[in-house]
Amino acid sequence: MNGLRKGSKDLIKEMNRFIVINLIRKSGRISRSDVSKITKMSLSTITYIVDGLMSVDLVREVGVATSTGGRRPVLLEFNADYGYTVGVKIEEKRVLFALTNLNADILNLVEKKFNRFDNIQDVVAMIAGEIKELLQNADKPMEQLMGIGIAASGLINRQEGTIVRSSMLGWENVPLCQLLSEQLNNIPVFIDKNVNAYTMAELWYGEGKDLSNFLCISVGAGLGMSLVVNKKIYYGESGGAGEFGHTVMKIGGYPCHCGQKGCLEMYASEFYLLNRGSEIKESYPETIIEDFSFEEVSKGAENGDALAIELMKSFGENLGYGILNAINALNPHTILLIGEGMKYKHLFLDTAVDIARKNFFSAAKIQTEIRPTELGDDSWLKGAALLAITHLFQAPIYEESKSILN
Numbered sequence: 001m002n003g004l005r006k007g008s009k010d011l012i013k014e015m016n017r018f019i020v021i022n023l024i025r026k027s028g029r030i031s032r033s034d035v036s037k038i039t040k041m042s043l044s045t046i047t048y049i050v051d052g053l054m055s056v057d058l059v060r061e062v063g064v065a066t067s068t069g070g071r072r073p074v075l076l077e078f079n080a081d082y083g084y085t086v087g088v089k090i091e092e093k094r095v096l097f098a099l100t101n102l103n104a105d106i107l108n109l110v111e112k113k114f115n116r117f118d119n120i121q122d123v124v125a126m127i128a129g130e131i132k133e134l135l136q137n138a139d140k141p142m143e144q145l146m147g148i149g150i151a152a153s154g155l156i157n158r159q160e161g162t163i164v165r166s167s168m169l170g171w172e173n174v175p176l177c178q179l180l181s182e183q184l185n186n187i188p189v190f191i192d193k194n195v196n197a198y199t200m201a202e203l204w205y206g207e208g209k210d211l212s213n214f215l216c217i218s219v220g221a222g223l224g225m226s227l228v229v230n231k232k233i234y235y236g237e238s239g240g241a242g243e244f245g246h247t248v249m250k251i252g253g254y255p256c257h258c259g260q261k262g263c264l265e266m267y268a269s270e271f272y273l274l275n276r277g278s279e280i281k282e283s284y285p286e287t288i289i290e291d292f293s294f295e296e297v298s299k300g301a302e303n304g305d306a307l308a309i310e311l312m313k314s315f316g317e318n319l320g321y322g323i324l325n326a327i328n329a330l331n332p333h334t335i336l337l338i339g340e341g342m343k344y345k346h347l348f349l350d351t352a353v354d355i356a357r358k359n360f361f362s363a364a365k366i367q368t369e370i371r372p373t374e375l376g377d378d379s380w381l382k383g384a385a386l387l388a389i390t391h392l393f394q395a396p397i398y399e400e401s402k403s404i405l406n
Protein backbone atom coordinates (compact mmCIF):
# COMPACT_ATOMS: atom_id res chain seq x y z
CA MET A 1 0.00 0.00 0.00
CA ASN A 2 1.32 3.47 -0.87
CA GLY A 3 1.79 6.05 1.88
CA LEU A 4 -0.95 8.55 2.62
CA ARG A 5 -0.56 12.01 1.11
CA LYS A 6 -0.05 14.93 3.46
CA GLY A 7 -3.21 16.87 4.24
CA SER A 8 -3.32 20.22 2.38
CA LYS A 9 -5.79 22.66 0.82
CA ASP A 10 -5.03 21.18 -2.59
CA LEU A 11 -5.77 17.67 -1.37
CA ILE A 12 -9.09 18.80 0.10
CA LYS A 13 -9.98 20.47 -3.22
CA GLU A 14 -9.14 17.27 -5.09
CA MET A 15 -11.13 15.16 -2.64
CA ASN A 16 -14.14 17.46 -3.12
CA ARG A 17 -13.92 16.98 -6.88
CA PHE A 18 -14.00 13.21 -6.37
CA ILE A 19 -16.97 13.44 -4.02
CA VAL A 20 -18.84 15.42 -6.68
CA ILE A 21 -17.93 13.26 -9.68
CA ASN A 22 -18.73 10.05 -7.77
CA LEU A 23 -22.10 11.39 -6.66
CA ILE A 24 -22.96 12.34 -10.25
CA ARG A 25 -21.85 8.87 -11.45
CA LYS A 26 -24.01 7.11 -8.89
CA SER A 27 -27.03 9.34 -9.35
CA GLY A 28 -27.54 8.89 -13.07
CA ARG A 29 -28.97 12.42 -13.44
CA ILE A 30 -28.83 15.10 -10.79
CA SER A 31 -29.05 18.89 -10.51
CA ARG A 32 -26.32 21.15 -9.15
CA SER A 33 -28.52 22.14 -6.22
CA ASP A 34 -29.13 18.49 -5.26
CA VAL A 35 -25.38 17.83 -5.43
CA SER A 36 -24.93 20.81 -3.13
CA LYS A 37 -27.59 19.54 -0.71
CA ILE A 38 -26.23 15.99 -0.54
CA THR A 39 -22.54 16.92 -0.30
CA LYS A 40 -23.20 19.88 2.02
CA MET A 41 -20.89 22.01 -0.14
CA SER A 42 -22.06 25.50 -1.14
CA LEU A 43 -23.77 25.94 -4.51
CA SER A 44 -20.94 28.23 -5.67
CA THR A 45 -18.34 25.54 -4.83
CA ILE A 46 -20.40 22.94 -6.71
CA THR A 47 -20.80 25.27 -9.71
CA TYR A 48 -17.03 25.81 -9.75
CA ILE A 49 -16.24 22.07 -9.51
CA VAL A 50 -18.86 21.13 -12.12
CA ASP A 51 -17.51 23.78 -14.53
CA GLY A 52 -14.10 22.13 -14.19
CA LEU A 53 -15.53 18.65 -14.77
CA MET A 54 -17.49 19.88 -17.80
CA SER A 55 -14.41 21.56 -19.28
CA VAL A 56 -12.65 18.18 -19.42
CA ASP A 57 -15.82 16.49 -20.70
CA LEU A 58 -16.33 14.19 -17.69
CA VAL A 59 -19.74 15.69 -16.95
CA ARG A 60 -22.38 17.12 -19.30
CA GLU A 61 -25.73 18.81 -19.06
CA VAL A 62 -28.70 16.69 -20.17
CA GLY A 63 -31.85 18.76 -20.21
CA VAL A 64 -34.04 19.91 -17.34
CA ALA A 65 -35.84 18.19 -14.48
CA THR A 66 -39.61 18.15 -14.21
CA SER A 67 -40.58 20.49 -11.43
CA THR A 68 -43.72 21.34 -9.52
CA GLY A 69 -42.98 25.05 -9.55
CA GLY A 70 -40.25 27.65 -9.98
CA ARG A 71 -37.32 27.39 -12.37
CA ARG A 72 -36.65 23.88 -13.57
CA PRO A 73 -33.07 22.89 -12.73
CA VAL A 74 -30.61 21.71 -15.39
CA LEU A 75 -29.56 18.09 -14.87
CA LEU A 76 -26.01 16.80 -14.94
CA GLU A 77 -24.86 13.41 -16.13
CA PHE A 78 -21.55 11.58 -16.00
CA ASN A 79 -20.04 11.08 -19.47
CA ALA A 80 -19.53 7.30 -19.39
CA ASP A 81 -17.94 7.43 -22.86
CA TYR A 82 -15.08 9.56 -21.56
CA GLY A 83 -13.02 6.39 -21.72
CA TYR A 84 -13.20 2.63 -21.83
CA THR A 85 -12.04 -0.37 -19.86
CA VAL A 86 -11.73 -4.05 -20.61
CA GLY A 87 -12.92 -6.65 -18.13
CA VAL A 88 -11.14 -10.00 -18.46
CA LYS A 89 -12.17 -13.31 -16.88
CA ILE A 90 -9.66 -16.13 -16.90
CA GLU A 91 -11.25 -19.56 -16.70
CA GLU A 92 -9.67 -23.00 -16.87
CA LYS A 93 -9.93 -23.35 -20.63
CA ARG A 94 -10.95 -19.96 -21.97
CA VAL A 95 -10.53 -16.25 -21.42
CA LEU A 96 -13.52 -13.91 -21.73
CA PHE A 97 -13.15 -10.24 -22.63
CA ALA A 98 -15.63 -7.37 -22.42
CA LEU A 99 -15.09 -3.83 -23.65
CA THR A 100 -17.06 -1.49 -21.39
CA ASN A 101 -17.68 2.20 -20.95
CA LEU A 102 -17.00 3.81 -17.57
CA ASN A 103 -20.42 2.72 -16.27
CA ALA A 104 -19.35 -0.89 -16.88
CA ASP A 105 -21.94 -1.23 -19.67
CA ILE A 106 -20.69 -3.91 -22.04
CA LEU A 107 -20.12 -2.69 -25.61
CA ASN A 108 -18.53 -5.80 -27.04
CA LEU A 109 -17.71 -9.34 -25.91
CA VAL A 110 -15.30 -12.01 -27.11
CA GLU A 111 -14.06 -15.32 -25.81
CA LYS A 112 -10.87 -17.10 -26.64
CA LYS A 113 -9.87 -20.68 -25.89
CA PHE A 114 -6.46 -21.06 -24.29
CA ASN A 115 -4.15 -23.65 -22.80
CA ARG A 116 -3.22 -22.89 -19.22
CA PHE A 117 -0.01 -24.94 -19.63
CA ASP A 118 1.30 -22.54 -22.30
CA ASN A 119 4.26 -20.32 -21.47
CA ILE A 120 2.92 -17.39 -19.41
CA GLN A 121 4.49 -14.86 -21.83
CA ASP A 122 2.47 -16.42 -24.65
CA VAL A 123 -0.73 -16.25 -22.58
CA VAL A 124 -0.07 -12.57 -21.80
CA ALA A 125 0.64 -11.83 -25.47
CA MET A 126 -2.64 -13.51 -26.43
CA ILE A 127 -4.58 -11.45 -23.85
CA ALA A 128 -2.91 -8.19 -24.96
CA GLY A 129 -3.61 -9.00 -28.61
CA GLU A 130 -7.28 -9.71 -27.95
CA ILE A 131 -7.67 -6.45 -26.01
CA LYS A 132 -6.16 -4.44 -28.87
CA GLU A 133 -8.42 -6.17 -31.37
CA LEU A 134 -11.47 -5.59 -29.21
CA LEU A 135 -10.82 -1.83 -29.21
CA GLN A 136 -10.01 -1.78 -32.90
CA ASN A 137 -13.22 -3.61 -33.83
CA ALA A 138 -15.24 -1.16 -31.76
CA ASP A 139 -13.44 1.79 -33.37
CA LYS A 140 -12.06 3.04 -30.06
CA PRO A 141 -8.50 4.42 -29.95
CA MET A 142 -6.02 2.82 -27.51
CA GLU A 143 -5.57 6.25 -25.85
CA GLN A 144 -9.11 5.99 -24.54
CA LEU A 145 -8.44 2.66 -22.83
CA MET A 146 -8.15 3.73 -19.19
CA GLY A 147 -7.63 0.48 -17.38
CA ILE A 148 -8.03 -3.27 -17.38
CA GLY A 149 -9.59 -5.43 -14.69
CA ILE A 150 -8.88 -9.15 -14.46
CA ALA A 151 -10.95 -11.72 -12.59
CA ALA A 152 -9.17 -15.00 -11.92
CA SER A 153 -9.26 -17.86 -9.46
CA GLY A 154 -6.80 -18.52 -6.66
CA LEU A 155 -4.89 -16.55 -4.08
CA ILE A 156 -4.26 -13.10 -5.47
CA ASN A 157 -2.06 -10.25 -4.27
CA ARG A 158 -4.04 -7.22 -5.45
CA GLN A 159 -1.43 -4.65 -4.46
CA GLU A 160 1.30 -6.34 -6.46
CA GLY A 161 -1.05 -7.55 -9.16
CA THR A 162 0.12 -11.14 -8.93
CA ILE A 163 -1.54 -14.53 -8.91
CA VAL A 164 0.22 -16.00 -5.88
CA ARG A 165 -1.17 -19.48 -6.43
CA SER A 166 -4.03 -20.82 -8.49
CA SER A 167 -4.52 -24.56 -8.23
CA MET A 168 -7.11 -24.45 -11.00
CA LEU A 169 -4.72 -22.76 -13.45
CA GLY A 170 -1.60 -24.41 -12.02
CA TRP A 171 0.08 -20.98 -11.85
CA GLU A 172 2.36 -19.75 -9.09
CA ASN A 173 3.71 -16.24 -8.51
CA VAL A 174 2.63 -14.86 -11.87
CA PRO A 175 2.98 -11.03 -12.01
CA LEU A 176 0.11 -10.86 -14.48
CA CYS A 177 -0.75 -7.15 -14.10
CA GLN A 178 2.81 -5.98 -14.70
CA LEU A 179 3.34 -8.32 -17.67
CA LEU A 180 0.10 -7.24 -19.31
CA SER A 181 0.61 -3.53 -18.58
CA GLU A 182 4.04 -3.69 -20.25
CA GLN A 183 2.41 -4.95 -23.44
CA LEU A 184 -0.26 -2.24 -23.42
CA ASN A 185 1.56 1.10 -23.09
CA ASN A 186 1.71 0.78 -19.27
CA ILE A 187 -2.05 1.03 -18.88
CA PRO A 188 -3.02 0.27 -15.26
CA VAL A 189 -4.13 -3.35 -14.78
CA PHE A 190 -5.97 -4.61 -11.70
CA ILE A 191 -6.78 -8.12 -10.58
CA ASP A 192 -9.02 -9.82 -8.05
CA LYS A 193 -10.68 -13.16 -7.41
CA ASN A 194 -13.61 -14.05 -9.68
CA VAL A 195 -16.13 -14.02 -6.90
CA ASN A 196 -14.92 -10.63 -5.62
CA ALA A 197 -15.31 -9.18 -9.12
CA TYR A 198 -18.90 -10.43 -9.24
CA THR A 199 -19.48 -8.92 -5.82
CA MET A 200 -18.27 -5.55 -7.15
CA ALA A 201 -21.11 -5.77 -9.67
CA GLU A 202 -23.56 -6.57 -6.85
CA LEU A 203 -22.26 -3.59 -4.84
CA TRP A 204 -22.37 -1.24 -7.79
CA TYR A 205 -25.71 -2.00 -9.41
CA GLY A 206 -27.15 -5.18 -7.90
CA GLU A 207 -28.89 -5.96 -4.63
CA GLY A 208 -25.67 -5.15 -2.80
CA LYS A 209 -26.38 -1.45 -3.38
CA ASP A 210 -28.80 -1.53 -0.45
CA LEU A 211 -26.97 -4.00 1.80
CA SER A 212 -24.15 -3.40 4.28
CA ASN A 213 -23.23 -6.94 5.31
CA PHE A 214 -23.73 -9.76 2.88
CA LEU A 215 -22.05 -12.78 1.32
CA CYS A 216 -21.88 -13.94 -2.26
CA ILE A 217 -21.44 -17.70 -2.46
CA SER A 218 -20.63 -19.08 -5.89
CA VAL A 219 -21.79 -22.57 -6.72
CA GLY A 220 -20.37 -24.29 -9.76
CA ALA A 221 -17.09 -25.91 -10.81
CA GLY A 222 -15.83 -24.78 -7.38
CA LEU A 223 -17.31 -23.15 -4.30
CA GLY A 224 -16.27 -19.55 -3.64
CA MET A 225 -17.27 -16.80 -1.28
CA SER A 226 -16.93 -13.06 -1.05
CA LEU A 227 -17.63 -11.22 2.21
CA VAL A 228 -18.93 -7.68 2.28
CA VAL A 229 -18.50 -5.93 5.61
CA ASN A 230 -19.85 -2.39 5.94
CA LYS A 231 -20.22 -2.11 2.16
CA LYS A 232 -16.63 -3.12 1.49
CA ILE A 233 -15.21 -6.46 0.41
CA TYR A 234 -13.24 -7.95 3.27
CA TYR A 235 -9.84 -9.25 2.14
CA GLY A 236 -8.17 -10.56 5.28
CA GLU A 237 -4.43 -10.37 5.90
CA SER A 238 -3.18 -11.80 2.58
CA GLY A 239 -6.14 -11.09 0.35
CA GLY A 240 -7.43 -14.62 0.79
CA ALA A 241 -10.57 -14.09 2.89
CA GLY A 242 -13.46 -16.11 1.54
CA GLU A 243 -11.68 -19.41 0.84
CA PHE A 244 -14.77 -20.91 2.34
CA GLY A 245 -14.73 -23.83 -0.11
CA HIS A 246 -11.62 -25.03 1.67
CA THR A 247 -13.06 -25.16 5.15
CA VAL A 248 -13.23 -28.81 6.15
CA MET A 249 -16.65 -30.43 5.86
CA LYS A 250 -15.55 -33.97 6.64
CA ILE A 251 -12.40 -34.98 8.49
CA GLY A 252 -10.41 -37.34 6.28
CA GLY A 253 -12.90 -36.87 3.43
CA TYR A 254 -12.35 -36.61 -0.33
CA PRO A 255 -8.88 -35.28 -1.19
CA CYS A 256 -9.00 -31.69 -2.53
CA HIS A 257 -6.82 -30.08 -5.21
CA CYS A 258 -5.66 -27.62 -2.51
CA GLY A 259 -3.81 -30.39 -0.68
CA GLN A 260 -6.26 -30.82 2.19
CA LYS A 261 -8.87 -33.52 2.62
CA GLY A 262 -12.60 -33.18 3.10
CA CYS A 263 -12.95 -29.57 1.88
CA LEU A 264 -16.48 -28.19 1.48
CA GLU A 265 -15.67 -27.66 -2.22
CA MET A 266 -15.39 -31.45 -2.58
CA TYR A 267 -18.96 -31.78 -1.23
CA ALA A 268 -20.82 -28.77 -2.56
CA SER A 269 -19.50 -28.10 -6.06
CA GLU A 270 -19.35 -30.05 -9.31
CA PHE A 271 -16.47 -32.03 -7.79
CA TYR A 272 -18.97 -33.71 -5.46
CA LEU A 273 -20.96 -35.23 -8.30
CA LEU A 274 -17.88 -37.10 -9.52
CA ASN A 275 -16.55 -37.90 -6.03
CA ARG A 276 -19.80 -39.36 -4.75
CA GLY A 277 -21.06 -40.55 -8.13
CA SER A 278 -18.10 -42.85 -8.77
CA GLU A 279 -18.38 -44.12 -5.20
CA ILE A 280 -22.01 -45.28 -5.44
CA LYS A 281 -22.39 -45.90 -9.16
CA GLU A 282 -22.21 -49.70 -8.79
CA SER A 283 -25.36 -49.69 -6.67
CA TYR A 284 -27.23 -48.09 -9.59
CA PRO A 285 -26.67 -50.49 -12.52
CA GLU A 286 -29.51 -48.94 -14.56
CA THR A 287 -28.02 -45.40 -14.49
CA ILE A 288 -27.00 -43.72 -17.74
CA ILE A 289 -24.82 -41.07 -16.05
CA GLU A 290 -21.23 -41.22 -17.28
CA ASP A 291 -19.28 -37.99 -16.84
CA PHE A 292 -20.92 -36.58 -13.67
CA SER A 293 -21.01 -32.97 -14.86
CA PHE A 294 -23.67 -30.62 -13.48
CA GLU A 295 -25.33 -30.65 -16.86
CA GLU A 296 -25.51 -34.42 -17.25
CA VAL A 297 -26.49 -35.20 -13.66
CA SER A 298 -29.21 -32.52 -13.72
CA LYS A 299 -30.62 -33.84 -16.96
CA GLY A 300 -30.57 -37.33 -15.46
CA ALA A 301 -32.37 -36.17 -12.31
CA GLU A 302 -35.04 -34.47 -14.42
CA ASN A 303 -35.51 -37.71 -16.38
CA GLY A 304 -35.90 -39.83 -13.25
CA ASP A 305 -32.41 -41.39 -13.11
CA ALA A 306 -32.22 -42.67 -9.51
CA LEU A 307 -28.46 -42.10 -9.13
CA ALA A 308 -28.75 -38.54 -10.43
CA ILE A 309 -31.69 -37.82 -8.10
CA GLU A 310 -29.71 -39.11 -5.12
CA LEU A 311 -26.67 -37.03 -6.08
CA MET A 312 -28.59 -33.78 -6.47
CA LYS A 313 -30.40 -34.36 -3.18
CA SER A 314 -27.24 -35.01 -1.17
CA PHE A 315 -25.52 -32.15 -3.00
CA GLY A 316 -28.31 -29.83 -1.77
CA GLU A 317 -27.87 -31.13 1.79
CA ASN A 318 -24.12 -30.54 1.73
CA LEU A 319 -24.55 -27.05 0.33
CA GLY A 320 -27.17 -26.34 3.00
CA TYR A 321 -24.77 -27.25 5.81
CA GLY A 322 -22.08 -25.14 4.15
CA ILE A 323 -24.41 -22.13 4.05
CA LEU A 324 -25.46 -22.80 7.65
CA ASN A 325 -21.80 -22.70 8.75
CA ALA A 326 -21.33 -19.40 6.91
CA ILE A 327 -24.39 -17.93 8.64
CA ASN A 328 -23.23 -19.04 12.07
CA ALA A 329 -19.68 -17.79 11.56
CA LEU A 330 -20.48 -14.44 9.93
CA ASN A 331 -24.10 -13.46 10.69
CA PRO A 332 -24.71 -11.76 7.32
CA HIS A 333 -27.95 -9.97 6.46
CA THR A 334 -28.23 -11.77 3.10
CA ILE A 335 -26.54 -14.55 1.21
CA LEU A 336 -26.65 -14.18 -2.56
CA LEU A 337 -26.06 -17.41 -4.45
CA ILE A 338 -24.26 -16.96 -7.75
CA GLY A 339 -22.37 -19.08 -10.26
CA GLU A 340 -23.06 -21.42 -13.15
CA GLY A 341 -24.34 -24.19 -10.87
CA MET A 342 -27.38 -22.02 -10.08
CA LYS A 343 -28.72 -22.92 -13.53
CA TYR A 344 -29.80 -26.18 -11.86
CA LYS A 345 -31.10 -24.64 -8.65
CA HIS A 346 -34.56 -26.20 -9.03
CA LEU A 347 -32.89 -29.53 -8.16
CA PHE A 348 -31.13 -28.54 -4.93
CA LEU A 349 -31.93 -25.04 -3.68
CA ASP A 350 -35.03 -25.83 -1.56
CA THR A 351 -33.19 -28.67 0.22
CA ALA A 352 -30.20 -26.40 0.91
CA VAL A 353 -32.28 -23.47 2.17
CA ASP A 354 -34.39 -25.70 4.47
CA ILE A 355 -31.23 -26.93 6.17
CA ALA A 356 -29.48 -23.56 6.35
CA ARG A 357 -32.53 -21.88 7.89
CA LYS A 358 -32.35 -24.01 11.02
CA ASN A 359 -29.22 -22.34 12.33
CA PHE A 360 -27.89 -20.89 15.58
CA PHE A 361 -29.82 -17.65 15.11
CA SER A 362 -33.19 -19.28 14.36
CA ALA A 363 -34.04 -19.68 18.06
CA ALA A 364 -33.71 -15.90 18.44
CA LYS A 365 -35.91 -15.45 15.35
CA ILE A 366 -33.09 -13.82 13.41
CA GLN A 367 -33.26 -15.00 9.81
CA THR A 368 -30.66 -14.55 7.10
CA GLU A 369 -32.06 -14.02 3.61
CA ILE A 370 -30.80 -16.71 1.23
CA ARG A 371 -31.57 -16.22 -2.43
CA PRO A 372 -30.19 -16.47 -5.94
CA THR A 373 -28.70 -13.32 -7.42
CA GLU A 374 -30.84 -11.31 -9.81
CA LEU A 375 -27.85 -10.33 -11.92
CA GLY A 376 -26.88 -12.20 -15.06
CA ASP A 377 -23.72 -14.01 -16.15
CA ASP A 378 -22.30 -10.85 -17.72
CA SER A 379 -21.75 -9.53 -14.19
CA TRP A 380 -18.48 -11.48 -13.96
CA LEU A 381 -17.09 -9.29 -16.73
CA LYS A 382 -18.80 -6.09 -15.62
CA GLY A 383 -17.34 -6.73 -12.17
CA ALA A 384 -13.89 -7.26 -13.68
CA ALA A 385 -14.21 -3.91 -15.48
CA LEU A 386 -15.35 -2.32 -12.21
CA LEU A 387 -12.04 -3.37 -10.60
CA ALA A 388 -10.39 -0.86 -12.94
CA ILE A 389 -13.18 1.74 -12.88
CA THR A 390 -13.26 1.82 -9.07
CA HIS A 391 -9.55 2.62 -9.01
CA LEU A 392 -9.95 5.40 -11.55
CA PHE A 393 -12.51 7.13 -9.34
CA GLN A 394 -10.77 6.57 -6.04
CA ALA A 395 -9.98 9.79 -4.18
CA PRO A 396 -6.23 10.46 -4.53
CA ILE A 397 -5.40 10.11 -0.86
CA TYR A 398 -2.40 7.89 -1.52
CA GLU A 399 0.96 8.97 -2.88
CA GLU A 400 1.33 7.92 -6.52
CA SER A 401 -2.34 7.01 -6.77
CA LYS A 402 -3.53 6.84 -10.35
CA SER A 403 -7.00 8.18 -10.82
CA ILE A 404 -9.03 9.86 -13.49
CA LEU A 405 -8.61 13.46 -12.28
CA ASN A 406 -4.85 13.52 -11.79
Ligand SMILES: [Zn+2]
Nearest residue numbers: 246256258263
Ligand atom coordinates in the same frame (compact mmCIF):
# COMPACT_ATOMS: atom_id res chain seq x y z
ZN1 LIG B 1 -9.49 -27.60 -0.48
